[in-house]
Structure formats: C-alpha cells, structure tokens
Amino acid sequence: MELDLLVSNFQKKDEKAFEKLYNMYSNSMHGVIYNIVRDHEIAEEVMQDVFIKAWHKADTYNSSKGRFFTWILNIARNAAIDKTRSKAFKNSGKNLNAEFFVDILETSENLNDKMDAIGIGTYVKALGEKCKAIIEYLYFKGFTQKETSEELDIPLGTIKTRNRNCIKDLRAMVLE
Amino acid sequence: MDIKAYIESGVLELFVAGQLTDQENKEIQELMLKHPEILQEVLEIESAIIKLSSAMSPGDTKHLLQLIKDKLQIGGKDVKVVSIEKARYNWLTYTGWAAALIVGAGLLWTMNQNQQLEVKVSDAEIEKAYLEVQIEDAKTDLAVKENLLNVLRDRNIISVPLGGQGDFANSYAKVYWNKSDNSIYLDAQGLPDAPEGKVWQVWSLTLNPLTPTSLGTIDNFNSDDNKIFNIANANESQAFGITLEPAGGSQTPTMDQLHTLGVVSQP
Incomplete structure (x- = not known):
C-alpha cells in the first residue's frame, strides 16, 4: 500500500516522503494545534516542533500500533497541550474557554480552504452538541473514553456507539 | 466474523x-x-x-515546510529537491537580472547615442556658422569687387597708368580718377611692400609749374589684399606720382624715391 511505503521511506529519512506526508497532514495538524492553543504564531511554532519531532522519532512508529495519522495526531495534541501548560503561555493570558472547534470554522482565515471551511462549518453546526463535544474530546483533545464519558455525563458503554454515529454524520457532511 | x-x-x-x-x-x-x-x-x-x-x-502551512527543513538541516544537500526549488528561483532571478542588465545596457547605449548626436549637432552648428561667415565674406568680397568693377567701367573714369621711374623701372601703378566724385582709385599692385620705417605717399601734380600736392600716405599698404586704395582728390591734377617716404610722410616728395609717375591725358 502506498501509504505504508511512504511511511517506510520516511522512517529511512527520505526527504521526499517527509514532504509528501507533510502535505497530507500539515493542514490537519495545524487545525488541531490551533484549536488547542488558539494563537496563530504559537500554532505555527508548535507545528514546526511536531514535524521536527516526527522526523526524529520516526523509527518509533510501527503500523501495528495504529494509523500513521493517529501517531502524528497524538504528537500534535501532546505538543499543543504541553504548550498551553507552559509558564510563558499561561502568562500570556490566553483565553482557552473558547467553544469547541466549531467557532474556528466560522472564523477561519485560511483562504485556500475558506470555501471548504465555510461549507464544513455550515454542516458541522448541524451536528448535535454531544457529537461536537465527543469529536472535540476524543480526536482533538485526546481525552480517553472514560474522561469523555465523565466530562459529558454519558455512560462509558455508549461513548463508542455515540461516537460511531457522530462520525457517520460527519462523514456524510464532509465526504461526498 | x-x-x-x-x-x-x-x-x-x-x-x-x-x-x-x-x-x-x-x-x-x-x-x-x-x-x-x-x-x-x-x-x-x-x-x-x-x-x-x-x-x-x-492559515496555509506550505511556508512552514522550508522552516522545518531548515531546522532539520535537510534539503540543503538534496540535489533533487533543491534543484527544483533553486531552478525556479534561479530562473526567475537570472531572468530578472538579465532583463535589468539589458535594460540598463540599452539605457547606457541610448544615452551614449544621444550624447554622440548632440556632439554631432553641435559640430554641425559650428560648421554651419563657419560656412555662414564664409558666405558672408564671399558676398562682401563680391560686393566690393562689383563695386570696383562698376567704378572702373564708369564712363567718367579717367585711367592714368603710372610707369616705373629711374631705378624702379619694374614698378608700376594705375590711377582711376573719377572727377565727378573727386576721388581716385589707386591700383598699386605693381609696387613692392614698403620697407620698415617707410611708407608710400601719393602725390597729385600740376606740371607748369611743377607743384606737388600730397594726397596722403598709404599706411595700410602692406596689409591690404587687393592693393586698390580709394583716395579723395579734389585737385585739378595733371599727373600722379608715388614716392617712398619716411613713416608719417613728407611735405614735399623725395624725388630720388619717386617710383612711379603718370601724366593725365586730357580727353
């Protein structure tokens, strides 16, 4: 499979493979990071750190442990959350009590994806509040199922199926 | 399953x-x-x-890739990747510089051409002024000569040839006397230049008795081109003579320096 080859080349420090993976995932990671730090400059800074870390830690990835996307998503989330815990970040007085990712879609300044973002934003608004929260926690914040269930006051046993249905809705909206 | x-x-x-x-x-x-x-x-x-x-x-993340690669210190040595980036960069840069150079060279060339043309124009103007002066000179010359010719052709003119005298047999001159306007034209081409400190003096003579009257000295004789001099003469001249006198002229002619003499033949 092409992705496997790409990842394998990336692990061999192949620059072309690195570029391709960057092009595949950088926007996504940027969105995830920005959703957490809510600051353009810091998001760009963390973005660079994430891909630098991925390059250096490439050999720690193993496809039997999960998707490459999941692996790099994990690095990005952790790096962004670490950043928000840093003293400098706290001193900057950033207000992180913002809404879930949804508001970003409404104010996205990414011109390349503007139409996309507006379109997606319109649809995503239609997602149930619980769905937005579940997606936010599970994918973009890296909460465990247990933490998510406690945060949302949803029984742990139903998180899986609720999540399944939410992603189904999302897929219907963003994938044609 | x-x-x-x-x-x-x-x-x-x-x-x-x-x-x-x-x-x-x-x-x-x-x-x-x-x-x-x-x-x-x-x-x-x-x-x-x-x-x-x-x-x-x-925002767009494309620009961050290069920053990341710089930090990872990759890409700098990868010929393939850099060549694409560089090629684009170089192509644009070189084309830009080449265009700038061409425009610059063209500008210099044009300026140079302009300067040369200005020099040529100025040369041509000098030439033109010079030619105008020449034409003016020629016109003046022509006018003088026409005037002279008119004088000589005048019906009232009396022509008096002056022959060489004594030791100065090779000398000669001619007087054209216009009685109506009391002036003579002396053609003194047959006289040598006056030596240093000397001057030619023209005399009007009456013969019986022999009485010389000075018509004046020709101070500009040596520098004159056509050696034709217009001199006033209100006398009832019977003859004309030319003597070489000390600078300033004399009251009476020095007879041993009488170079030419001619008698007016009455019509």
Whole structure:
C-alpha cells in the first residue's frame, strides 16, 4: 500500500516522503494545534516542533500500533497541550474557554480552504452538541473514553456507539 | 466474523482517535489487511477527521515546510529537491537580472547615442556658422569687387597708368580718377611692400609749374589684399606720382624715391 511505503521511506529519512506526508497532514495538524492553543504564531511554532519531532522519532512508529495519522495526531495534541501548560503561555493570558472547534470554522482565515471551511462549518453546526463535544474530546483533545464519558455525563458503554454515529454524520457532511 | 457488526461497533472510530490498547490496535491492523471493507471504513473515518481538522487550520502551512527543513538541516544537500526549488528561483532571478542588465545596457547605449548626436549637432552648428561667415565674406568680397568693377567701367573714369621711374623701372601703378566724385582709385599692385620705417605717399601734380600736392600716405599698404586704395582728390591734377617716404610722410616728395609717375591725358 502506498501509504505504508511512504511511511517506510520516511522512517529511512527520505526527504521526499517527509514532504509528501507533510502535505497530507500539515493542514490537519495545524487545525488541531490551533484549536488547542488558539494563537496563530504559537500554532505555527508548535507545528514546526511536531514535524521536527516526527522526523526524529520516526523509527518509533510501527503500523501495528495504529494509523500513521493517529501517531502524528497524538504528537500534535501532546505538543499543543504541553504548550498551553507552559509558564510563558499561561502568562500570556490566553483565553482557552473558547467553544469547541466549531467557532474556528466560522472564523477561519485560511483562504485556500475558506470555501471548504465555510461549507464544513455550515454542516458541522448541524451536528448535535454531544457529537461536537465527543469529536472535540476524543480526536482533538485526546481525552480517553472514560474522561469523555465523565466530562459529558454519558455512560462509558455508549461513548463508542455515540461516537460511531457522530462520525457517520460527519462523514456524510464532509465526504461526498 | 460479522464484519458489518464489527464496523458498526464503533471500535474503528476509536482506533483512529488513538483510544485503543496496543493489543486492540494490532488486531485491527491485521483485520484491515484481511478485509478491505474494514480498511475502507478506517480510511473514511480518518479522511473525515482530516477534512474537519484541516478546515480548522487558521492559515496555509506550505511556508512552514522550508522552516522545518531548515531546522532539520535537510534539503540543503538534496540535489533533487533543491534543484527544483533553486531552478525556479534561479530562473526567475537570472531572468530578472538579465532583463535589468539589458535594460540598463540599452539605457547606457541610448544615452551614449544621444550624447554622440548632440556632439554631432553641435559640430554641425559650428560648421554651419563657419560656412555662414564664409558666405558672408564671399558676398562682401563680391560686393566690393562689383563695386570696383562698376567704378572702373564708369564712363567718367579717367585711367592714368603710372610707369616705373629711374631705378624702379619694374614698378608700376594705375590711377582711376573719377572727377565727378573727386576721388581716385589707386591700383598699386605693381609696387613692392614698403620697407620698415617707410611708407608710400601719393602725390597729385600740376606740371607748369611743377607743384606737388600730397594726397596722403598709404599706411595700410602692406596689409591690404587687393592693393586698390580709394583716395579723395579734389585737385585739378595733371599727373600722379608715388614716392617712398619716411613713416608719417613728407611735405614735399623725395624725388630720388619717386617710383612711379603718370601724366593725365586730357580727353
């Protein structure tokens, strides 16, 4: 499979493979990071750190442990959350009590994806509040199922199926 | 195994979110290889999350790639990648510089041409002024000569040849006397230049008795071109003579310096 080859080349420090993976995932990671730090400059800074870390830690990835996307998503989330815990970040007085990712879609300044973002934003608004929260926690914040269930006051046993249905809705909206 | 039920369980969504244990991850990885529907499902879940999160990106990330590569110190030595970047850069840069140089050279050339043309114009103007002066000179000359010719052709003119005298037999001169306007034209081409400190003096003579009357000295004799001099003469001259006198002229002619003499033949 092409992705496997790409990842394998990336692990061999192949620059072309690195570029391709960057092009595949950088926007996504940027969105995830920005959703957490809510600051353009810091998001760009963390973005660079994430891909630098991925390059250096490439050999720690193993496809039997999960998707490459999941692996790099994990690095990005952790790096962004670490950043928000840093003293400098706290001193900057950033207000992180913002809404879930949804508001970003409404104010996205990414011109390349503007139409996309507006379109997606319109649809995503239609997602149930619980769905937005579940997606936010599970994918973009890296909460465990247990933490998510406690945060949302949803029984742990139903998180899986609720999540399944939410992603189904999302897929219907963003994938044609 | 009921693939459909497995998919519907929601475990694949958690797989993509990274919420499963190593053991569970490993199982799904193996199932994906065996069942394309499962792989397809995972790809679509992943794709939906990527699409959503990409829409959350606040700006383009393309420019960050180079920064990252710089920090990783890769790309600098990779001929393939750099050559593409560089080629574009170089092509633009070189074309830009080349265009600038061409324009610059063209400008210099034009300026140089302009300067040369200005010099030529100024040369031509000098030439023109010089030619105008020459034409003016020629016109003046012509006017003088026409005037002279008119004088000589005048019906009232009396022509008096002056022959060489004594030691000065080679000398000669001519007087054209216009009685109506009391002036003579002396053609003294047959006289040598006056030596230093000397001057030619012209005399009007009456013969009985011999009485010389000075018509004046020719101070500009040596510098004159055509040696024709217009001199006033109100006398009833019977003859004309020319003597060489000390500078300033004399009251009476020095007879041994009488170079030419001619008698007016009465009409």
